[in-house]
Amino acid sequence: MxxxxxxxxxxxxxxxxxxxxxxxxxxxxxxxxxxxxxxxxxxxxxxxxxxxxxxxxxxxxxxxxxxxxxxxxxxxxxxxxxxxxxxxxxxxxxxxxxxxxxxxxxxxxxxxxxxxxxxxxxxxxxxxxxxxxxxxxxxxHAPQSLKERYLPAIVSGESLPTMCLTEPQAGSDVGLLRCRAEPQDDGGYRLTGSKLFISGGEHDLTADILHLVLARLPDAPSGTRGISLFLVPKRLDDGTRNAVRCDGIEHKMGIKGSATCSLSFDGAQGWLIGEPNCGLAALFVMMNSARLHVGLQGLGHAEAAWQNALDYARERRQMRAPGRPEGVAAAPADPIHYHPAMRLALLRLRAVSQGLRVVGYWGAHLLDQAEHASSEPARQQATRLAGLLTPVIKAFFTDQGFHLASEALQVFGGYGYIGEYGIEQTLRDSRIAMIYEGSNEIQANDLLLRKVLGDGGMALEELLALFEQEAAAGGEHADPLSALSANLRVLVKGILKQTEGDAEYPYRIASDFLHLLGWALLAYAWARSARVAAPLLAGDPWYQEKLDSAAFFFSYLSPEIDLRIARIDAARAPLGFLT
Amino acid sequence: MxxxxxxxxxxxxxxxxxxxxxxxxxxxxxxxxxxxxxxxxxxxxxxxxxxxxxxxxxxxxxxxxxxxxxxxxxxxxxxxxxxxxxxxxxxxxxxxxxxxxxxxxxxxxxxxxxxxxxxxxxxxxxxxxxxxxxxxxxxxHAPQSLKERYLPAIVSGESLPTMCLTEPQAGSDVGLLRCRAEPQDDGGYRLTGSKLFISGGEHDLTADILHLVLARLPDAPSGTRGISLFLVPKRLDDGTRNAVRCDGIEHKMGIKGSATCSLSFDGAQGWLIGEPNCGLAALFVMMNSARLHVGLQGLGHAEAAWQNALDYARERRQMRAPGRPEGVAAAPADPIHYHPAMRLALLRLRAVSQGLRVVGYWGAHLLDQAEHASSEPARQQATRLAGLLTPVIKAFFTDQGFHLASEALQVFGGYGYIGEYGIEQTLRDSRIAMIYEGSNEIQANDLLLRKVLGDGGMALEELLALFEQEAAAGGEHADPLSALSANLRVLVKGILKQTEGDAEYPYRIASDFLHLLGWALLAYAWARSARVAAPLLAGDPWYQEKLDSAAFFFSYLSPEIDLRIARIDAARAPLGFLT
The missing domain is CATH 1.10.540.10 (Acyl-CoA dehydrogenase/oxidase, N-terminal domain)
Incomplete structure (x- = not known):
C-alpha cells in the first residue's frame, strides 16, 4: 500500500x-x-x-x-x-x-x-x-502596526494566511480583476467583490484566517497598474466575523482534502499593504518562494511515485525477463523490475526525481544567498540565478511530477488504476501544480522573455559559466556538459537573431526552451553528482547509485535535450491561427 | 460545459x-x-x-x-x-x-x-x-450447439459477454492463472476460482451475462500451454443462477460508471470453447479487434479533448496576445487561442487526433480486407499489415489520448481541474486504456519482437512500400515521407545487427520503436491527407484545414520522430539492474 x-x-x-x-x-x-x-x-x-x-x-x-x-x-x-x-x-x-x-x-x-x-x-x-x-x-511591505499585530500569529501558526488573486474572469490575467476597496475615515478600507479558487479560504484548522486580497481603489487605473494589496482578516479585533463569506468549495480532480473556496467580500474591513496601486509589486517579494514551493510539490510527487513504484516492482512477479542480474537464478516469474520496460521506467523515476532534488535545493540555497550573502555583488548574482531557476523549478518540476506519477502508475498495471494503491491519487494530486501559481505557460514566458532575453542573456551566461566551471573540474561527464553549454550559447544567439524579424518567435518556443533548460540543469546536477560521489565510493557503496544514475542520464535521457533544441528550431516555421 | x-x-x-x-x-x-x-x-x-x-x-x-x-x-x-x-x-x-x-x-x-x-x-x-x-x-471456435444458443443473444443485445482472464497473481502473465475446470459426465465442466478486474462482470443492463473464462483442466501443463477457454453463463437454461458471484467492485480513478468486478466461480457450469489447452489460441481471433477497440478509446478521448478545449479557448479571454489574425483589432483581452502557447496546444490536439482517426480507421479497413478480400494474397497482406498496425493503434493511441487530455486540461487552466468542465474526467477515464487489453509495454514487445523482427521485417517492408507509393504520388510532403521511409529501413537493419550480440536490446527500445512507428504513421496520414485534400480545396474551403494541419505536422511535430530514433540509438548503452 x-x-x-x-x-x-x-x-x-x-x-x-x-x-x-x-x-x-x-x-x-x-x-x-x-x-x-x-x-x-x-x-x-x-x-x-x-x-x-x-x-x-x-x-x-x-x-x-x-x-x-x-x-x-x-x-x-x-x-x-x-x-x-x-x-x-x-x-x-x-x-x-x-x-x-x-x-x-x-x-x-x-x-x-x-x-x-x-x-x-x-x-x-x-x-x-x-x-x-x-x-x-x-x-x-506591511506598516509596522500590522506587522506587530499579525506576523507573530503567522510565525506561531495561530493564524493561516491565504492569497486572494483569482476572480472568475481574471485568472492568468490578473489585470482584469474587479474587486473594489473603498477607503474609510479610520485609514482602513472596505472590500467588496468575489474571489475564486482560494486555497484554504475557509477551514477549521485555525480560528483566524488572514486574507491577502488584490483589489482596486476607486480612482485606480485599469489593468495591472491599478491593483492594490490588502490584508483582510476573517476575525476582527473584537472577535466578531469580518464580512467575508465562503460561498462554496470546488469539487476537484485531486487535493480533495484542500478546501478550494469561493469567497465573497461584502464591505469587509481591510488594510492596505504597500503603496496604492502597487499590489503586484508587493507580491513580488514572495513570488520566488511561492513558485519554488510549487516546484517542490512536483519533486515530492516524483519522489513518492519513485519509492512506491520501486516497492511494488520488488514484490510483483510476472513472466520471465529476458535477463536478470548476475548470480540470480531463473524463476517461473521474475520481479517485474527485471523487465527492461519497467527497469527503464524506474531508472527514469530515480534519475529525474533525484536530479530535481539537486536543482530545487540549489534554488532554495540561492534564495538564502540572495538574502544573506555578505557582499552586494554576491547577493545580486544569487538573485539573478534564483530568478532564472525559479520558473524552471515551478514548471519543469510540476510537469515531471505529473509525468512521473503516470509512469509509476504504469508500473502498477491494473492495480495502479484503483484507489487502494494510492498511486492514482498521486497522479490526480500532482496535476494541479502545472496550473496554479502562474500556469506553466506563464512560467515559460517569464523565463525566456524576461529572465533570458530580457537581460540580454546575462543571467543565463552566469549559469553557463557554472556549467563550464563544473566541466573544467573534470569528472566522467565533463565533455557532454561542456558541449551542452556551448550549444546553449549558440542557441540563444540564434533565438535573439530570429526574434529581430519575428517578434512572436520567443512565445512559440518558450515552453520548449523551459524544458530544455530543465533537462540542462539535470545534466549539470548529474555531472556534478557523479564527480563528487566518485571519491566517496571507496568508503561507502551507497554512492554507486549516483554514478549509475549519472551514466543512465547521459546515455538514456540526454536525447530529451536534442528534442527540445530541434523543436525550437522547427518553430521558425510560421504558426497559423485557429478560426 | x-x-x-x-x-x-x-x-x-x-x-x-x-x-x-x-x-x-x-x-x-x-x-x-x-x-x-x-x-x-x-x-x-x-x-x-x-x-x-x-x-x-x-x-x-x-x-x-x-x-x-x-x-x-x-x-x-x-x-x-x-x-x-x-x-x-x-x-x-x-x-x-x-x-x-x-x-x-x-x-x-x-x-x-x-x-x-x-x-x-x-x-x-x-x-x-x-x-x-x-x-x-x-x-x-464454439461448437455449433453453443453458437445456435448464444450468438443470436449477443447479436440482438439480449446478453452481454465478458472476458475473464485476470486473476490477482496473473495480470500480464496469464500463464500464472489458477482457475480450475473439472469435466462432467454430460460433456460440460465445473469452474472454480477467482477472477479480478472483470469489466461488466455483473450489472443490471441485461438479464444474462456470458462469461468467457480462461481456466485449467485437471491434467493441464503449467504456463500458457495449459489454459483452456470456457463459456460460463450467469443464468442456466432453467432460469436459475449459475454458481458465479460478484464479490465486489473496484473504486477506480475513472470510468466509474463501468463495473469492474471481482468474480468467484464456485463449481459454475461451463462449456469448452475450442480445443483443450488452446484457450489463448481461441482468443487470438478477437485480439486485433479488441485492441483496435481500445485504441479507438484513445482516439475518442483525443477528439473529445480537442473539441472541448477549442470551444473553451474561443470563449475565454485573458491578456493581449503578441499577435492576432489579420483584420482582427486589438481588444483589452484576446480569446486565449490567439496566445502562441494555447495555439500550439490546440494545433497539436487537432493534428494528432485527426491523424489518429486516419490510422485507426485504416486499421479497421484492413481487418475488413483481411476477412473479405477476394484473393488469398490480398487477405494475407491485409492480415500482416493489420497485425503490424494493431499494437501501435492500441498503445500509441491510448498514450496520446491521455497526453492530449492533459494538454486540453491545461487550456482550461484552473477550470480544467474542477469537475464542472468535464475535461478532468476525460483525463481520468483515458488513463486506463494504457493498461488493460495488454499493457502498452506488452504491445511494444509484440510490435518489435514479433511483428517486425519476428517476420524478418517483411510486414514493415510492406508498410514502407506504401509510404513510398504515397511519396511517389507527389504532394507537398512527399520528400520528408520518402526520407522517413529510408531512415526506418536503415534503422531496422541497425536494430537487427545490434540484437545479434545484445539479445536484450529490442526489449530496451520496444516502446520507443512503437512511438516512432506511431509518429511515422501520422506522417503518412498527413502527407496523404494533404495530397488528397489539395484538389478538393477549390470547391470547398473546409479542406484548407487539412493542408494547414499537414504543414503543422511536418514542421512542428516531426522532431518527435527524431527523438525516438535518437533514443533507440542511445539505448545501445548497457542498462543496469535495480537492487
Whole structure:
C-alpha cells in the first residue's frame, strides 16, 4: 500500500556534498549557528512528522474530502489535529526571522521540509504552504502596526494566511480583476467583490484566517497598474466575523482534502499593504518562494511515485525477463523490475526525481544567498540565478511530477488504476501544480522573455559559466556538459537573431526552451553528482547509485535535450491561427 | 460545459477521400450493398445516439458510479435505458454476420461507431465494447450447439459477454492463472476460482451475462500451454443462477460508471470453447479487434479533448496576445487561442487526433480486407499489415489520448481541474486504456519482437512500400515521407545487427520503436491527407484545414520522430539492474 519515507540519505547527499551547504552557512552571519548535525536533526524530525502524522492521512483525506455547510468548511478527519502537531513541532516558524519569533533557519532546510510535507500529503500542506510567502510579503511591505499585530500569529501558526488573486474572469490575467476597496475615515478600507479558487479560504484548522486580497481603489487605473494589496482578516479585533463569506468549495480532480473556496467580500474591513496601486509589486517579494514551493510539490510527487513504484516492482512477479542480474537464478516469474520496460521506467523515476532534488535545493540555497550573502555583488548574482531557476523549478518540476506519477502508475498495471494503491491519487494530486501559481505557460514566458532575453542573456551566461566551471573540474561527464553549454550559447544567439524579424518567435518556443533548460540543469546536477560521489565510493557503496544514475542520464535521457533544441528550431516555421 | 459532437465531416473525409472505402467495398461481395450514402446515414444516426443519449450520462455516471450490494451491481441512472435504446437502434448487430441476425456492415463503420461511443461515454461503452470480440471468438471456435444458443443473444443485445482472464497473481502473465475446470459426465465442466478486474462482470443492463473464462483442466501443463477457454453463463437454461458471484467492485480513478468486478466461480457450469489447452489460441481471433477497440478509446478521448478545449479557448479571454489574425483589432483581452502557447496546444490536439482517426480507421479497413478480400494474397497482406498496425493503434493511441487530455486540461487552466468542465474526467477515464487489453509495454514487445523482427521485417517492408507509393504520388510532403521511409529501413537493419550480440536490446527500445512507428504513421496520414485534400480545396474551403494541419505536422511535430530514433540509438548503452 502507498507509503512515504523521506529520502534522508539523498537529501543529505545534496546538502553536504553537492551544495556543500555547511561551508556556505559558516560564511553567513545569519546562519552562523547552523551546521550539518543541526540540519540533519531538523530533517530527521521533519521526516518523522511527515511519515507518522501526514502520510497516514493522505488517502483518507482524499476519500473524505472537505465539506461545506452554511459558509463553514470542515476539513477531513485528522487534518486539524495534524496541524496542531505541526504548530507544536515549531514547523511554522522554521525559516522566519527570530525577531518575529522564528527559528531563522535557511530556506534550504525549509525546502527539504516542504518536499516532505507535499510528498506525504499535498492536500494538507496546501493550508500551510502559503504561510511563508505571506510572511515575507507582510514583513517587507506591511506598516509596522500590522506587522506587530499579525506576523507573530503567522510565525506561531495561530493564524493561516491565504492569497486572494483569482476572480472568475481574471485568472492568468490578473489585470482584469474587479474587486473594489473603498477607503474609510479610520485609514482602513472596505472590500467588496468575489474571489475564486482560494486555497484554504475557509477551514477549521485555525480560528483566524488572514486574507491577502488584490483589489482596486476607486480612482485606480485599469489593468495591472491599478491593483492594490490588502490584508483582510476573517476575525476582527473584537472577535466578531469580518464580512467575508465562503460561498462554496470546488469539487476537484485531486487535493480533495484542500478546501478550494469561493469567497465573497461584502464591505469587509481591510488594510492596505504597500503603496496604492502597487499590489503586484508587493507580491513580488514572495513570488520566488511561492513558485519554488510549487516546484517542490512536483519533486515530492516524483519522489513518492519513485519509492512506491520501486516497492511494488520488488514484490510483483510476472513472466520471465529476458535477463536478470548476475548470480540470480531463473524463476517461473521474475520481479517485474527485471523487465527492461519497467527497469527503464524506474531508472527514469530515480534519475529525474533525484536530479530535481539537486536543482530545487540549489534554488532554495540561492534564495538564502540572495538574502544573506555578505557582499552586494554576491547577493545580486544569487538573485539573478534564483530568478532564472525559479520558473524552471515551478514548471519543469510540476510537469515531471505529473509525468512521473503516470509512469509509476504504469508500473502498477491494473492495480495502479484503483484507489487502494494510492498511486492514482498521486497522479490526480500532482496535476494541479502545472496550473496554479502562474500556469506553466506563464512560467515559460517569464523565463525566456524576461529572465533570458530580457537581460540580454546575462543571467543565463552566469549559469553557463557554472556549467563550464563544473566541466573544467573534470569528472566522467565533463565533455557532454561542456558541449551542452556551448550549444546553449549558440542557441540563444540564434533565438535573439530570429526574434529581430519575428517578434512572436520567443512565445512559440518558450515552453520548449523551459524544458530544455530543465533537462540542462539535470545534466549539470548529474555531472556534478557523479564527480563528487566518485571519491566517496571507496568508503561507502551507497554512492554507486549516483554514478549509475549519472551514466543512465547521459546515455538514456540526454536525447530529451536534442528534442527540445530541434523543436525550437522547427518553430521558425510560421504558426497559423485557429478560426 | 463538456459536450460531444461527432466529427462527421472529418469521418467522411477519411472514409471517402483518404481510404476511398466505397470503391473498396464495391469490390468485396460481402459489402456489395454498402455505399457512401448508406455509410453516412449510419454515421449520422450513431452521432445522434452518442450525442443525445450517451454524452448527457457521461458526467452523471462519473459522479454516481456503480454500487454493489449482496452480489448485485447497480449501474448509474440512465445507463440501462441507454442500453435499451442501443439495442433498439440495432447497434449491437452492426458488424455481425447476417447469418446470426447481424447487419453485416464493415468493421470500418463499426470503428467509427465505437469512436463515438467511447468519446461520448467511455464508462457506458465498456459494457458493449467487448461484445464484438466475444462474438468473433464464439463464431470461430464454439461448437455449433453453443453458437445456435448464444450468438443470436449477443447479436440482438439480449446478453452481454465478458472476458475473464485476470486473476490477482496473473495480470500480464496469464500463464500464472489458477482457475480450475473439472469435466462432467454430460460433456460440460465445473469452474472454480477467482477472477479480478472483470469489466461488466455483473450489472443490471441485461438479464444474462456470458462469461468467457480462461481456466485449467485437471491434467493441464503449467504456463500458457495449459489454459483452456470456457463459456460460463450467469443464468442456466432453467432460469436459475449459475454458481458465479460478484464479490465486489473496484473504486477506480475513472470510468466509474463501468463495473469492474471481482468474480468467484464456485463449481459454475461451463462449456469448452475450442480445443483443450488452446484457450489463448481461441482468443487470438478477437485480439486485433479488441485492441483496435481500445485504441479507438484513445482516439475518442483525443477528439473529445480537442473539441472541448477549442470551444473553451474561443470563449475565454485573458491578456493581449503578441499577435492576432489579420483584420482582427486589438481588444483589452484576446480569446486565449490567439496566445502562441494555447495555439500550439490546440494545433497539436487537432493534428494528432485527426491523424489518429486516419490510422485507426485504416486499421479497421484492413481487418475488413483481411476477412473479405477476394484473393488469398490480398487477405494475407491485409492480415500482416493489420497485425503490424494493431499494437501501435492500441498503445500509441491510448498514450496520446491521455497526453492530449492533459494538454486540453491545461487550456482550461484552473477550470480544467474542477469537475464542472468535464475535461478532468476525460483525463481520468483515458488513463486506463494504457493498461488493460495488454499493457502498452506488452504491445511494444509484440510490435518489435514479433511483428517486425519476428517476420524478418517483411510486414514493415510492406508498410514502407506504401509510404513510398504515397511519396511517389507527389504532394507537398512527399520528400520528408520518402526520407522517413529510408531512415526506418536503415534503422531496422541497425536494430537487427545490434540484437545479434545484445539479445536484450529490442526489449530496451520496444516502446520507443512503437512511438516512432506511431509518429511515422501520422506522417503518412498527413502527407496523404494533404495530397488528397489539395484538389478538393477549390470547391470547398473546409479542406484548407487539412493542408494547414499537414504543414503543422511536418514542421512542428516531426522532431518527435527524431527523438525516438535518437533514443533507440542511445539505448545501445548497457542498462543496469535495480537492487
Amino acid at each position: 502507498w507509503q512515504y519515507k523521506a529520502p534522508l540519505r539523498d537529501m543529505r547527499f545534496v546538502l553536504e556534498h553537492w551544495l556543500q551547504a555547511p561551508a556556505a552557512w559558516a560564511e553567513l552571519p545569519a546562519f552562523a549557528e547552523v551546521d550539518l548535525p543541526l540540519a540533519l536533526q531538523v530533517l530527521e524530525e521533519a521526516a518523522r512528522f511527515s511519515s507518522a502524522v501526514l502520510a497516514p492521512l493522505n488517502a483518507s483525506g482524499d476519500r473524505q474530502g472537505c465539506s461545506w455547510q452554511e459558509g463553514e468548511v470542515s476539513t477531513p478527519e485528522g487534518f486539524a489535529a495534524a496541524y496542531r502537531a505541526y504548530v507544536e513541532g515549531g514547523w511554522s516558524a522554521l525559516a522566519c526571522d527570530p525577531a518575529h519569533g522564528g527559528q531563522g533557519l535557511p530556506q534550504l532546510l525549509d525546502a527539504a521540509l516542504q518536499e516532505m510535507l507535499y510528498a506525504s500529503n499535498h492536500a494538507w500542506a496546501m493550508y500551510t504552504g502559503i504561510a511563508h510567502g505571506a510572511y515575507l510579503c507582510l514583513d517587507v | 463538456w459536450q460531444y459532437k461527432a466529427p462527421l465531416r472529418d469521418m467522411r473525409f477519411v472514409l471517402e477521400h483518404w481510404l476511398q472505402a466505397p470503391a473498396a467495398w464495391a469490390e468485396l461481395p460481402a459489402f456489395a450493398e454498402v455505399d457512401l450514402p448508406l455509410a453516412l446515414q449510419v454515421l449520422e444516426e450513431a452521432a445522434r445516439f452518442s450525442s443525445a443519449v450517451l454524452a448527457p450520462l457521461n458526467a452523471s455516471g462519473d459522479r454516481q458510479g456503480c454500487s454493489w450490494q449482496e452480489g448485485e451491481v447497480s449501474t448509474p441512472e440512465g445507463f440501462a435505458a441507454a442500453y435499451r435504446a442501443y439495442v433498439e437502434g440495432g447497434w449491437s448487430a452492426l458488424a455481425c454476420d447476417p447469418a446470426h441476425g447481424g447487419q453485416g456492415l464493415p468493421q470500418l463503420l463499426d470503428a467509427a461507431l465505437q469512436e463515438m461511443l467511447y468519446a461520448s461515454n467511455h464508462a457506458w461503452a465498456m459494457y458493449t465494447g467487448i461484445a464484438h470480440g466475444a462474438y468473433l471468438c464464439l463464431d470461430v
